[in-house]
Amino acid sequence: MGGIKIRVDDVTVRYVDAAGHAHVPLDRVSLNIRAGEFLCLLGPSGCGKTTLLNLLAGFLRPTSGSVSIDGAEVTRPDPRHVTLFQEYGLYPWRTVLGNVLFGLQAQRVERAEGERRARAALDLVGLGDAARRFPHQLSGGMKQRVALARALVVEPDVLFMDEPFGALDTFTRGRLQDELRRIRRDRKPTIVFVTHDIDEAAYLGDRVAVMATHPGRIAALLDFPADTQFSRESARFQERRAKVYAAVREAFGEDEPTEDEIEPPVAESPLQELAAL
Amino acid sequence: MTLPLRWGRRLLPVSAVLAFLGLWQWSAGHYPPDQLPSPLDVAAGFRELTESGALFEHIRISLLRFATAYGLAAAVAIPLGLLLGGYAPAGRACDPLLQLLRPISPIAWFPLAVLWFGIGNPPAIFIIFLAAFFPILLATISGVRDVEPLHLKVASNFGAGRVFTFVAVVLPAAFPHVMVGLHIALGTAWIHLVAGEMLGAQSGLGYLIVDARNFLRTDLIIAGMLLVGALGLAINGAMRRAEGVVRRRWGAV
Ligand SMILES: Nc1ncnc2c1ncn2[C@@H]1O[C@H](COP(=O)(O)OP(=O)(O)OP(=O)(O)O)[C@@H](O)[C@H]1O
Numbered sequence: 001m002g003g004i005k006i007r008v009d010d011v012t013v014r015y016v017d018a019a020g021h022a023h024v025p026l027d028r029v030s031l032n033i034r035a036g037e038f039l040c041l042l043g044p045s046g047c048g049k050t051t052l053l054n055l056l057a058g059f060l061r062p063t064s065g066s067v068s069i070d071g072a073e074v075t076r077p078d079p080r081h082v083t084l085f086q087e088y089g090l091y092p093w094r095t096v097l098g099n100v101l102f103g104l105q106a107q108r109v110e111r112a113e114g115e116r117r118a119r120a121a122l123d124l125v126g127l128g129d130a131a132r133r134f135p136h137q138l139s140g141g142m143k144q145r146v147a148l149a150r151a152l153v154v155e156p157d158v159l160f161m162d163e164p165f166g167a168l169d170t171f172t173r174g175r176l177q178d179e180l181r182r183i184r185r186d187r188k189p190t191i192v193f194v195t196h197d198i199d200e201a202a203y204l205g206d207r208v209a210v211m212a213t214h215p216g217r218i219a220a221l222l223d224f225p226a227d228t229q230f231s232r233e234s235a236r237f238q239e240r241r242a243k244v245y246a247a248v249r250e251a252f253g254e255d256e257p258t259e260d261e262i263e264p265p266v267a268e269s270p271l272q273e274l275a276a277l
Numbered sequence: 278m279t280l281p282l283r284w285g286r287r288l289l290p291v292s293a294v295l296a297f298l299g300l301w302q303w304s305a306g307h308y309p310p311d312q313l314p315s316p317l318d319v320a321a322g323f324r325e326l327t328e329s330g331a332l333f334e335h336i337r338i339s340l341l342r343f344a345t346a347y348g349l350a351a352a353v354a355i356p357l358g359l360l361l362g363g364y365a366p367a368g369r370a371c372d373p374l375l376q377l378l379r380p381i382s383p384i385a386w387f388p389l390a391v392l393w394f395g396i397g398n399p400p401a402i403f404i405i406f407l408a409a410f411f412p413i414l415l416a417t418i419s420g421v422r423d424v425e426p427l428h429l430k431v432a433s434n435f436g437a438g439r440v441f442t443f444v445a446v447v448l449p450a451a452f453p454h455v456m457v458g459l460h461i462a463l464g465t466a467w468i469h470l471v472a473g474e475m476l477g478a479q480s481g482l483g484y485l486i487v488d489a490r491n492f493l494r495t496d497l498i499i500a501g502m503l504l505v506g507a508l509g510l511a512i513n514g515a516m517r518r519a520e521g522v523v524r525r526r527w528g529a530v
Pocket residue numbers: 015023024025043044045046047048049050051052196216
């Protein structure tokens with residue numbers, strides 16, 4: 001694991017609405033993200049996860065404080081740091097291949113070279129056969145794979161992912177989580193991954209930042225040994241889950257967040273249920 | 278169970294048309310043909326027009342005028358709409374002017390059209406142009422403004438420059454809106470074709486109707502009207518098919 005890749009230094013985001021009320025989605029957040037690590041931002045709706053990610057990705061400037069990547073202050077989006085969105089953001093008028101080519105064309109990569117790289121990226125996410133299809137002909141899981149290929153093809157060294165699997169069914173989500181792990185082992189990007197799913201955070205994260213609301217802040221930071229090998233059936237996973245769950249309970253007391261945001265740690269994962277069929 | 282349903286679907290409109298024709302034929306019996314000719318009179322008038330060959334010349338000229346005016350309107354309104362939609366200061370500057378001019382019916386431009394362009398082809402083309410211009414312009418502007426913010430966000434993430442973003446994101450995103458504008462404009466422009474051709478033109482479907490009125494040939498007036506309706510229907514059908522192709526290709530279900 002390398003040194004510090006992303007530095008978040010005492011960042012506050014404040015909005016004052018038309019009625020003069022102040023909203024503070026992020027209040028004096030500081031965080032260091034290491035090169036090559038997989039950091040999960042975990043928290044209930046409205047705690048500022050997207051706001052923090054938008055700051056890191058350069059889509060938003062903080063009211064005070066600073067964000068820097070590789071020592072340079074983040075002032076705008078950068079193709080070396082690619083964001084994946086829950087709603088995919090694919091261009092419906094482009095084929096799958098055309099979508100993956102987008103970033104390369106924007107950077108004026110030569111056509112033949114671009115096509116070769118785009119096809120390789122599609123193979124990497126298992127969509128080599130769908131190159132000529134249009135996004136509306138794909139399932140949600142396939143769409144997110146295209147978005148992933150579109151990001152990976154420009155060889156970013158940071159991936160920002162905002163609930164990328166949030167709109168997918170549990171089976172597809174589990175498969176994509178495994179693929180993301182595999183891709184991570186090959187490419188070793190730094191990944192900041194927003195989720196409100198405790199299982200997902202425990203399964204993917206080297207570290208898990210538990211966020212709390214009003215004002216938005218990081219309530220706890222869990223540090224696990226880097227390991228992308230353990231399975232969902234393993235004792236190690238159950239152990240991580242229990243730790244994340246405990247941290248969440250500590251951050252919110254007994255009454256918050258609500259039950260549908262947190263499952264008890266003994267529940268079987270959906271993939272186990274699938275395997276049992 | 279599906280058989281009677283499908284029959285009913287065909288049967289209903291056909292019987293409505295037949296009932297209309299019957300009602301028309303029956304009413305025509307109560308009036309002199311100069312006031313209300315019967316469907317059979319109109320059919321005879323229609324045959325007279327086709328036999329002399331003049332009809333096809335009128336149709337050809339009308340379509341030519343229409344295509345010229347409509348093409349001109351698209352050629353001016355689409356680039357202008359892209360500019361006003363894409364460049365916010367220009368859009369803000371021109372917005373009040375557009376809102377002021379838009380509600381003015383092309384018919385209200387008749388006196389100026391004649392003063393500026395005389396009679397014949399130019400005022401007719403001018404009126405049709407006006408009728409097509411605003412729907413296309415406004416649809417293009419809103420198409421450009423309504424580009425999904427997420428699509429722009431993705432483009433900026435990949436370091437796309439202004440020109441590339443415009444060509445590769447804004448233009449294709451606006452395209453289906455422009456198609457809708459073109460479709461609406463087709464209808465309004467066709468409606469104003471007849472009006473435009475009443476401004477002293479010596480040919481075309483509008484002229485045909487005016488000319489028939491001067492000779493009190495009510496049968497020819499109605500034949501001309503029905504012809505305008507039928508041609509409009511055909512043009513609209515072709516446009517709808519083109520739009521369907523675009524919508525499928527753009528994934529809008
Ligand atoms: N432009 C804005 N103006 C005012 N308030 C805002 C603005 N953007 C975000 N907020 C507020 O900031 C808070 C955090 O929003 P954010 O989108 O970061 O939450 P989140 O953790 O991503 O939630 P979710 O899980 O629902 O996506 C919310 O209460 C939201 O209302």
